[in-house]
Amino acid sequence: MARKSKVILIVDDDPDMRAYLNKLLISMGHEVYEAGNTRTALKLVQEVVPHLILLDINLDEESGFNMIGQVRKFDQYHRIKILMISSLSSKKAIDLSKKLGTDGYLIKPINNTTLSTTLKKMGPELVFPEARNIHSEYSQLTARFLGSLTKISEVSVILRSKIKFQEKRKIFIESPFLKKFDLEKTQLIIQEFSKDVTPGTYDTKIQLIGLNDNNLKNIRKLNTRKV
Structure with a gap:
């Protein structure tokens, strides 16, 4: 992965897991945001427009899978990458994750090496494309x-x-x-x-x-x- 920092959003209802992942990602030089539920997470998605979302499946009283469609409504071109994180290792959960269009699946517990290797492999995908053909209403300057x-x-x-x-x-x-x-x-x-x-x-x-x-x-x- 390029040394240039990425904006990463952690969505997990476990504060200890968020703190752990936050520490790992910051040590890699990234800008990190946290959310304990999908409501807060979706608000942050629109505010900071992250390169990557680390999304837990089993959130408190809700499923992380339900958030994927909401993210795609905001990000219609699938520029924001979604990496599912869960203690579930069943084929059913992994297949559903793929079907919903996520970009990977990590099984908890997640160590530093696994996370670092995964992000390096995703490196080229975590670069937003250049904005071209900017609408004339906004492209004019003085x-x-x-x-x-x-x-x-x-x-x-x-x-x-x-x-x-x-x-x-x-x-x-x-x-x-x-x-x-x-x-x-x-x-x-x-x-x-x-x-x-x-x-x-x-x-x-x-x-x-x-x-x-x-x-x-x-x-x-x-x-x-x-x-």
Whole structure:
């Protein structure tokens, strides 16, 4: 198993067993949570989203098997792994565990070697896949950086900064200069890829779109080359 710690939830009604497993898992470098019943466990599943659940079958007045379906409703892609732990060694219990889609079965008592070996074997499975195709509602971001406007014409401005732009995209510039000449609401589109000026400094040509006659007149009135 990779050295990077995993988030592991222990679900067992025996506090001594929870304390024992907690100690073993922490010594392996993992982040551990405990629950003595399924109600608390399901709440923790949604709060911490563990990589792995160690789930006892015979909980106090309930069966750990009943919790599996609830976990899968929350985790529809089966990213959370479930390892059953029980003193039951019957074929019936083990087969039912497999049928319900768990990822393993450990028979109590569980020693350090058994637990460590099992987790190492499960290592690749305990890695959540990368989140891809993030919904556009959440994927947008705003990044701020310092720069200066070095040239302006009726069609474009030159932005000098430490950022190298490599694709055409819309950009927003907050500048006292643009505000003074009523240009802050102008649509700005990167016109071409940034060009090196000095190591780590780049000039980017930005197209001005939507200028009105008053904007153009203000630009023509400028008598300086550096803005």
